[in-house]
Amino acid sequence: MKINSISLKNFRNYSQSKIELSPRINLFLGNNGHGKTSLLEAVWICINGKSYRTSKSKNVVNFSSKSAEIEIRTTNNDSVNEIKLIIDENKKNFLVNDKKIKNRLELKKVLATVLIDREFKENLEKSFRPRRIILDTILSNISLTFSKKLQLYSEEIKRKNEILGTSKNDEILDFIDERLLNLSYSLANERSLWLSRITNIADKVLKKLAPTNSLDFNIQSDSLNSENLKNQLESNRMKEKMTGKCLTGSHKDQISFVLNGFDAFEFGSEGEKKSVSMALKISEILLLKKVNNDFPIILVDEIGSEFDQKRFNFFYTFITSLETQCFITANNKSVLEVNKSKDFSIFSIINGDCKKIS
Numbered sequence: 472m473k474i475n476s477i478s479l480k481n482f483r484n485y486s487q488s489k490i491e492l493s494p495r496i497n498l499f500l501g502n503n504g505h506g507k508t509s510l511l512e513a514v515w516i517c518i519n520g521k522s523y524r525t526s527k528s529k530n531v532v533n534f535s536s537k538s539a540e541i542e543i544r545t546t547n548n549d550s551v552n553e554i555k556l557i558i559d560e561n562k563k564n565f566l567v568n569d570k571k572i573k574n575r576l577e578l579k580k581v582l583a584t585v586l587i588d589r590e591f592k593e594n595l596e597k598s599f600r601p602r603r604i605i606l607d608t609i610l611s612n613i614s615l616t617f618s619k620k621l622q623l624y625s626e627e628i629k630r631k632n633e634i635l636g637t638s639k640n641d642e643i644l645d646f647i648d649e650r651l652l653n654l655s656y657s658l659a660n661e662r663s664l665w666l667s668r669i670t671n672i673a674d675k676v677l678k679k680l681a682p683t684n685s686l687d688f689n690i691q692s693d694s695l696n697s698e699n700l701k702n703q704l705e706s707n708r709m710k711e712k713m714t715g716k717c718l719t720g721s722h723k724d725q726i727s728f729v730l731n732g733f734d735a736f737e738f739g740s741e742g743e744k745k746s747v748s749m750a751l752k753i754s755e756i757l758l759l760k761k762v763n764n765d766f767p768i769i770l771v772d773e774i775g776s777e778f779d780q781k782r783f784n785f786f787y788t789f790i791t792s793l794e795t796q797c798f799i800t801a802n803n804k805s806v807l808e809v810n811k812s813k814d815f816s817i818f819s820i821i822n823g824d825c826k827k828i829s
């Protein structure tokens with residue numbers, strides 16, 4: 472599946488723009504604050520239903536407007552589809568070929584996307600919570616089963632927190648804990664399974680950079696063993712009632728990546744953390760290819776300055792060699808030097824206006 476064109480109306484700093492795209496590599500050049508990330512965000516929202524930059528959908532509507540529109544035209548074999556998203560202050564409307572749709576999961580399956588930006592590494596290095604959340608986003612992107620388990624678990628945790636914050640009724644809490652026991656055990660084990668797959672591929676990627684590299688992962692979790700989890704739920708009940716918060720379960724799992732024997736995000740150098748982040752993203756792309764039998768569309772938001780020359784060349788040679796559509800943003804043309812044999816369509820973005828320049 473490829474995106475043929477994207478049209479934006481009153482989206483962020485774009486007032487009106489239609490961009491015809493190449494089925495291979497699209498390079499968007501522009502200085503700071505001209506609209507590069509906004510363009511990638513628009514593609515992402517149209518496919519995934521919500522922004523990765525803001526939880527308030529009205530924030531993407533141009534300051535001087537009441538609603539925004541994004542329209543993408545896609546081709547799959549011979550069929551052409553039009554996906555339209557209208558966002559106003561209170562709601563979002565999705566139209567596929569002019570028909571309203573409610574379930575976007577089907578769309579996600581045929582139009583998988585992988586976003587590679589600086590925030591991924593930043594979230595991995597912050598602390599256990601943002602690390603787990605960003606990794607869960609990746610695993611949900613790859614596995615529908617994981618995504619469903621995560622949703623059910625999160626709903627149950629919300630329910631438990633409501634009771635802990637109000638009646639603290641033991642009978643209701645017992646009932647919820649019994650459900651949580653299964654949900655948490657199942658989620659933690661599913662997470663562990665997918666993390667081992669993703670780390671395994673990332674390990675192979677890192678070995679291509681340096682054969683002596685080795686990557687592994689580690690999960691500290693009460694939920695991987697159901698007997699242990701049951702005991703923890705029981706012994707934490709008093710504390711949970713006092714704090715009004717659910718303290719036990721796989722939303723507390725602590726994930727670490729072990730590079731050459733040490734915790735990469737605790738002790739690693741900047742270069743090592745960048746390499747692990749890049750390898751995990753490449754792994755996400757390769758796993759999606761395996762699961763969907765097709766490469767995802769790849770969105771790369773200005774990560775060039777993050778790498779030394781060796782990693783820069785390795786990363787962009789890999790990305791541009793994949794037989795898929797890529798959207799790459801940058802503030803200079805150095806990406807073009809990496810893979811001269813490849814077909815680049817180059818665009819210039821100035822003040823929310825995107826024009827093809829070659």
Ligand SMILES: Nc1ncnc2c1ncn2[C@@H]1O[C@H](COP(=O)(O)OP(=O)(O)OP(=O)(O)O)[C@@H](O)[C@H]1O
Binds near residue numbers: 484
């Ligand atoms: N709702 C909005 N309406 C109008 N303009 C907005 C809105 N939200 C953000 N902007 C502005 O849009 C501009 C483009 O932002 P964007 O993040 O796309 O820039 P960028 O090209 O990625 O810049 P950088 O190179 O610094 O990352 C910025 O000046 C930003 O302040």
Ligand SMILES: [Mg+2]
Binds near residue numbers: 508509772773
């Ligand atoms: Mg940007």
